[in-house]
Amino acid sequence: MVECIIVSTPFVPGHKITKNIGFTWGLIVRSRGLGGNIVAGLRTITGGEIHEYTQLLNESRSQALDRMKDHATEMGANAVISVGFDSSEIGQSMTEVLAYGTAVVIEPETAPSNPVRLT
Template structure:
């Protein structure tokens, strides 16, 4: 599956637009990570536990978006983006979205 953040794919022609696709995941931080992050926040620096959690969430959101596009019969996704938000005090929502298309090499 080709995935790009642009409107077009170099050396490809869009034959059909299938429509919007998305993949969504919600992750909750554990109390242990929150306590550790609070201490690390006092010292400064990257909080690798949260970074890892968000990287995993983005990958899962992309995987779900790709499955959605495949179910629509697409072979590419253009204009792919991420969005995120918080739900409550300890949950993060990550969504990957774009436009599912059928492309053909020129």
């Protein structure tokens, strides 16, 4: 299976876009368990980073990216460009994380690159 390339830029260096397939996304809604919320709540008393929530959000972003890759691949893409994230709270205990971008088909650039010149 061909790996789907994910970039935050509107292009993939060394490649050309041969087909623009369209908008793609990956979505996940997660909730920290009651025990995790209690521990995180206690950490807010002393201040500093709340590691339980940092870990939860890192895992959520990773899963949202994986779902976006899967969606793009199902659409026939081998890359996603202009990737970004959005997140929001649902109620007081759930977080939604959305990864989104443009699904495209790319191929390696065969023409030699030319330097940009300002005249």
